[in-house]
Amino acid sequence: AAACRDRERLRFAYRDSGGAETRRAADPHGLVSAGRRWYLVAFDTGRSEWRTFRVDRLTSPLPTGVRFPPRDLPAEDAAAFVTRSLSRSRPPQRAELLVHASAAELADRFRVTDAEVEPVDDRTCVLRTAPDSLEWTALRIAYLDLGFEVREPAELRDRLAAMAARLSAAARPPGT
Template identity: 50%
Template sequence: MLETSARLLRLLSLLQAHREWSGADLAQRLGVTPRTVRRDVDRLRELGYPVNASPGTGGGYQLGAGAALPPLLLDDDEAVAVAVGLRTAAGSGIEGVGETSVGALAKLEQVLPDRLRRRVSALNTFTVPMLRAPRSPVDPSVLTELAAACRDSERLRFAYRDHSGATTRRTVEPHRLVCTERRWYLVAWDVDRDAWRTFRADRIEPRPPHGPRFPPRTPPAEDLAAYVSEGVSSRVYAARAVIRLHVPAAEAAAVVGPLDGVLEPDGESACLLRTGGTSLDVLAVHVAMMGLEFEVVEPAELTGHLAAIRDRFSRALDRSARSGGGGTGAAAAGGNCAGES
């Protein structure tokens, strides 16, 4: 009996870890016959776990959605990760998650063994998160719908609102969700435009039904985070530039965020920044306000805008000195010129 119970727990863990299993694969993992797997699946169903089965050579077993949420099986590291993740979820940019996370965390901590509760408590007590409020919250149901479509390789239909407020109907083959510190993006193949596109999740309004399924395509880049970063910080702008920063890429990364541009190492003591802005004037100010030594690689016209800004500051300092305004410096507030499509 004890052996059977342990096997049922192992079977449930496998079903939760993978979307679909063939009977032969489960039998091999559990070290039993396919007939035993069928009996164990029936036992799980009797316990209230909705295990779906599809016949045929391409069929298999899949843990379905039930009327009630069954217990999850988590190992020690997974339980700690979930608890810590719930604590920081308030800054994830998902609308309404903060209050829900508190309730879920309370339930989880109630059933955690003492050894794990101490680990979670230590991380919570001695960790100070630096979280910024999301710019545009995303409805959690929209996010989960997008994630499910990516997982199932299912065509997705939605209304998309652009930066001007205009709405278009889109049909895409979703690939991945990419999240920055303050926004979520969907990387997908746009069926009508026959090209890869990046969509802000907060501007997506799903329009089911979705489908059919599609064979996955080769992604637009191996590093999707860099791909999205380049798209939202430079590709969408008419004014683009390549700047050589005279600091190592790791040092520049402390100043240049994903929405500011894409960094590429350029030797041991320099790196290249690919960025964009609404105009060359905006780009010039943006780069100058980073506080890093730099030079313009391209376009050459940007150097003229930098010279104009230099002369403007010089004239301002001269006027301030003549009027007794101090003349020892100038205060400027810089902002992020990068944005999203």
């Protein structure tokens, strides 16, 4: 955060999604929280391009003492840059559920900024979302305390079944 504020170039090790580690030099612009992760938006001086770095994959950050002039970010702001970057890098994964509640009731219980709710009738609706994590989606929909059916993907049904088995085992009296 201080390097962003002071416009001081950083050197760090970065591990990509495949596990390969590289050394980077970058001019940090800002930190953004998106989903459950933090991202550093920076101009990668080695590649001469703007990049989004997951902070949990960044190690050994060292300020270099080199100050850099401000650059124009190719987005409205750092958050918009991260959103655009993530939408390009993540393969689209859709989840669709039939929820046994009105669209209004579901909207009251589920943050619909990252989902689409379509009414079917007065008592049911379809929830469509593009989750970054099926585990998180399973937890969110289980927490709704509404009846639902998973239309897709099958992997979400598998996650829910595994969660149900763990919860059922935890609810048994000790020693049974």
